[in-house]
Amino acid sequence: MAKEQLSYTVEQLVAVNPYNPDILSDLENYVNEQVSSQTYSLDANLCLLRLYQFEPERMNIQIVARILIKALMAMPAPDFSLCLFLIPEQVQLEEQFKTLIVLSHYLETARFHQFWDEAAKNRSILDVVPGFDKAVQNYAIHVLSLTYQKVPRAVLAEAINIEVPSLDKFLEYQVANSGWALERGQGGSQLIVLPRNEFNHPELKKNTADSIPLEHVTRIFPILS
Template sequence: MPSFDNAEDRPEHITNILNGLDRYNPETTSIFQDYVSQQCEYGTYDCYANLALLKLYQFNPHLARDETITNILVKSLTVFPSTDFSLCCHLLPPSLLTTTPASSTGDLHEAVQKLTTLNTQLESCQFKDFWNTLDSDDLYADLIADVSGFEDTIRKRIAVVTNSSIREITREMLEGWLNLSDDEFDTFVKDTAGFSIEGNTVIVPLNKDNEARPTITRESVKFDQFSRVIRRAYEQPA
């Protein structure tokens, strides 16, 4: 997924706002909101700009749009295992994060709570539970509807995590993780993830992250670091 953390990749008008005092100007709220919509439509992601918009919402709560907030949170899910979701939540009103919603934040509170559940499952690698939860309530379908390619992006992120931590995995387990089966599973695993299938086992290519290597720890301790200890050993007690 393209990320605009690098200022060179970000649209120039957004960069100019983020680098100037206008990032605190309420009039730029609509520009950032349109930018979030573009990220959802075109599959790009700009955490820095999204956080700037949430900060504007903090200062100007009357300008906040529930749909934009949920879209930002959904987009942040697509870059797990990063901490972007948590960063976004820290800029939300505390009333949205408590277990009991305020009367004025009922719908948005429920959306935030449901997305938090998804984030927890992704962070803890409960991928099969993630898909089951996603399919358990029509509200989840509504929450991710604006984010183009959400499910495929999540699958790619799961493949990245798998690639960095596993050498072999059973087909059945990975099917549950990816929520795919049969030809769709074979195509994704081989063409997108770059894994191979041998019978009921999926083989992950050896790489620097999943290779088992011994770790040798060397410590350099200078003698003068112990000089005080040695000196005290020879001191006479008072």
């Protein structure tokens, strides 16, 4: 790249000239920076994958894998599918990409036990990106919170793949910082009471009409008349 461009941020380069192959190496470096700093930029990563479509001989397979892993970490956002759409089919057939596709399917269908089993067999692929397990645990908790008001301890433990004594410390932290509560269920089993939301407590969902300011409604009447 020209020296005068070095002062631009990657986001600016993507916005100004997203189809310029000269920024390809900058985007690759930015993927590695996202990995090391545990940050994320979908737009920059999609831009790089598009450039690889125009410059297939320059495709860096390990960079592509890191992009997909970061996209998995962004669930429930559909980033993984958006990225996969830009990756050639013959590349998707490589073993590490087939593994990532299987993992994404398990997450999308909330089959967390199968996900963690498969992930355990492929740590060499996943451990390249710090924070992966934590991101998936947050996603699993998000899914549970859409379904449960109270989740059995065993269900939570399986979904987030944490066992005693780490699970006890995790629950203590969530109770202190995230509004969780613990109670005893039938037979003395432990239940985790998750924070109320419009999905696990539908009565909390706002009526759309209730959210329209009165002045907006009054403006409609002359139009209708």
